[in-house]
Amino acid sequence: MFENLSDRLERSFKLLKGEGKITELNVAETLKDVRRALLDADVNYKVAKQFTDTVKTKAMGQNVLTALKPNQVMVKIVHDELATLMGASASELELKGQPAVILMAGLQGSGKTTFSGKLAGMLRSKKGKKPLLAACDVYRPAAIDQLHVLGEQLGVPVYSERENKNPVEIAEHAIAEARRTGRDLVIIDTAGRLAVDEQMMQEIAAIKQAINPDETLFVVDSMTGQDAVNTAKEFNDRLDFSGVVLTKLDGDTRGGAALSIRTVVDKPIKFIGTGEKMEALDVFHPERMADRILGMGDVVSLVERAQEQYDEAEARRLQKKLAKNQFDFNDFLGQIQQIKRMGNLKDLAAMIPGVGKALKNIDIDENAFKGIEAIIYSMTPEERTNPSILNGSRRQRIASGSGTSVQDVNKLIKQFDETRKMMRMITTAKPSSRMAAPFRRK
Known part of the structure; x- marks a missing residue:
């Protein structure tokens, strides 16, 4: 989403890097590049010009704040003006009729x-x-x-x-x-x-x-x-x-x-x-x-999507199972399906600051979980509930049934075991060792 525009704007801000303060000269050069980036993104010419004129007015004469550099000041100004350009805040539907x-x-x-x-x-x-x-x-x-x-x-x-x-x-x-x-x-x-x-x-x-x-x-x-x-x-x-x-x-x-x-x-x-x-x-x-x-990034939207799929009763049930070391492949499969319901994997990853840029030229297959699901679905109900019984012959049968290799099955079981151990450690940690401890009510 907007990858080309993001790249162009980033390059524009680099023109200010290393400058001691915002001046008319370096602002003019930066905003000329910003205007080109907007026009290349098919933004209306009048809108692009008005936008850069507004940014220039707000940027001129601003001193660099403590611990900030001119390009960071410019990013803040451009960010606020982009938000204003697109409407400043979300607009709710007004539904009053019956119906x-x-x-x-x-x-x-x-x-x-x-x-x-x-x-x-x-x-x-x-x-x-x-x-x-x-x-x-x-x-x-x-x-x-x-x-x-x-x-x-x-x-x-x-x-x-x-x-x-x-x-x-x-x-x-x-x-x-x-x-x-x-x-x-x-x-x-x-x-x-x-x-x-x-x-x-x-x-x-x-x-x-x-x-x-x-x-x-x-x-x-x-x-x-x-x-x-x-x-x-x-x-x-x-x-x-x-x-x-x-x-x-x-x-x-x-x-x-x-x-x-x-x-x-x-x-x-x-x-x-x-x-x-x-x-x-x-x-x-x-x-x-x-x-x-x-x-x-967009961490707020990422959290909102996660909350939409969050089931408090299910979370309590899983916490109890983790504490007793009873987390099984049925629970693992449920967590995968919950992630899938949140949306496109690359889009979700891009909501984490810095990750979107790192993944720009990397394709994340929407069927990334398909092999894992095939392996789990090839297990018997008993095997999913009690992973400890997955011996060599069972793993061979699961590999054949899922169209994968024994190495793939072994890899998944190892990842599952490591995930279960990590989740159990987090769940059973004492309150004093958790980050949330300082925020407990007194």
Whole structure:
């Protein structure tokens, strides 16, 4: 995510390295390079110029603080201005209707249907909502089928009328169905086009006027860069939408849409899609995105993802098993699946400060756990529960069953034993030896 822009900005800040203080000369040289980096990232020219002018004004005349160098001062200023450029703080959905209604708009291929499913899942799990998905794309039968598939995966009902070609009526009927069945949220997926056209605009405007949604979200493919910003402006001029959703931000995106769109349309980015999985959806936090662009990681988001998968009762159960040295391969497998649910492994690693840069040219296979899972699934229930019985013949059978080698099986068992020992040491350590000890309540 934003790797090229991050690299370019890092090189720009190196121009100030070793300087005693910020001067007009070294600032001008650095910001000239920053502006080039932004333009290469497909940021709107006016936005890039305004950004660097603001940074220059704030940087000029600042003395170097104790223990800081000029490039560190500049990084701080650029970080704060990047966050401001993208909206300063996260923007919440305002859902007050009974039921609340969210209308999706955007071009074909932007990811509206997939995002509709992701949003339904997020609002159900995090906000306790009871969503109904409404299929109002009357031109693409596959869109209706796709929404039904997503609804089935998520356990969320989908309203559709395959014979009705009037999207306004379908949307109104979906809201009536939500009231009848006690659903408190309707997410309306609409048709897109390959390009903005008058028929499309009239149709989406008619739907909005008829249903008066709480939120109208413009969904845009972030990989289209500056074109995404131009499209957003055309939609906003006609629809006056309430927020933007950037999809496919995990792709080879240059970042221009994220950095330009707020300034151009004066509407907040509310969500970002970071992968194909249903869980790969995040609330957009401008300050955290600024951290990531400048290579500072995003520990807060990493912790939040971990907490979403955290089960307190399960944690207590595991702690007891660890204390009794009863942690087994079933527990090990459960921990692996919990990590996988958190998202793309490389994306997770990049949230740790410094790690993203180290992994830039390293591919982390999304199937990294596949071999481990195959080995564990090839064990009998008794072997998973009691790893001590895994003798040579059993290991040979497991290797054959999992399509791996005996060496792979031996390696996993050794790693498992080391992990279990380490976890037991942490769990059974005396409170006085733990880092948390100084913070105990008195």
